[in-house]
Amino acid sequence: MPIISVSHQKGGVGKSTLAYNLAVELSKKFDVEVIDLDVQETVSSYNRIRKIMGQEPLKVKIFTDHDELVHYFNIVDENKIVIVDSGGFDSALNRLSILAADFILTPVSSEFTELLGLEKYNQILQQISEQTGNTIIANVVLNKINPTQKHFDELIDFINNTDHFMKLDSVLRRRVDFANSVGHGFSVNELDASSESSKEMNQLVQEIISKGILNG
Ligand SMILES: Nc1ncnc2c1ncn2[C@@H]1O[C@H](COP(=O)(O)OP(=O)(O)OP(=O)(O)O)[C@@H](O)[C@H]1O
Numbered sequence: 001m002p003i004i005s006v007s008h009q010k011g012g013v014g015k016s017t018l019a020y021n022l023a024v025e026l027s028k029k030f031d032v033e034v035i036d037l038d039v040q041e042t043v044s045s046y047n048r049i050r051k052i053m054g055q056e057p058l059k060v061k062i063f064t065d066h067d068e069l070v071h072y073f074n075i076v077d078e079n080k081i082v083i084v085d086s087g088g089f090d091s092a093l094n095r096l097s098i099l100a101a102d103f104i105l106t107p108v109s110s111e112f113t114e115l116l117g118l119e120k121y122n123q124i125l126q127q128i129s130e131q132t133g134n135t136i137i138a139n140v141v142l143n144k145i146n147p148t149q150k151h152f153d154e155l156i157d158f159i160n161n162t163d164h165f166m167k168l169d170s171v172l173r174r175r176v177d178f179a180n181s182v183g184h185g186f187s188v189n190e191l192d193a194s195s196e197s198s199k200e201m202n203q204l205v206q207e208i209i210s211k212g213i214l215n216g
């Protein structure tokens with residue numbers, strides 16, 4: 001029962017967008033359940049649009065209570081893949097999703113100010129690591145990157161100098177498809193399987209699968 005937590009205490013980085021697209025893609029092969037911890041209930045809203053537009057809906061559960069989420073993680077079916085869409089802030093619930101995760105996916109943009117957000121997130125991961133005695137690693141995926149940008153030296157330097165981040169190879173560029181697909185009740189792949197956004201999303205899905213976390 002792998003738990004994939006899409007997490008970053010910084011808002012607006014693309015957690016809900018990636019959680020939704022990842023859930024739609026993995027649902028084609030696996031039994032996927034999405035846990036919505038985002039107070040804006042973004043994935044739940046996207047899923048409502050899916051239903052209205054006649055697409056196969058995702059299984060989405062909303063949690064607002066810490067103990068109920070602990071209970072859920074304790075009893076959830078071994079064969080399910082759980083994808084958690086964390087809120088863009090620090091809270092006991094969001095920390096629990098980091099603590100329980102088998103794989104943490106952290107979208108980050110490439111602007112310099114993003115490093116300040118990562119610095120703060122690094123401190124949170126450090127605190128959770130100290131509490132548990134395990135070094136928690138978040139897998140950083142570059143998201144909303146200008147399609148012409150090729151170098152990410154500052155970010156890579158920063159990541160190499162912290163204990164809690166690994167950079168994934170996949171890079172998701174800034175593409176209008178991510179917003180446009182939602183209105184049709186689609187993922188970017190369902191909107192247009194040959195688009196650049198789909199290819200980039202597929203690469204991310206393959207990279208996550210290649211980490212072996214879905215093999216049990
Ligand atoms: N690769 C991308 N290209 C273009 N737009 C994107 C991309 N990823 C996300 N977005 C857009 O960025 C905005 C914020 O994305 P999203 O809601 O997924 O962020 P979030 O991290 O979940 O935010 P919050 O912390 O508020 O929950 C949305 O309008 C979304 O469509």
Ligand SMILES: [Mg+2]
Nearest residue numbers: 015016038042
């Ligand atoms: Mg969100």
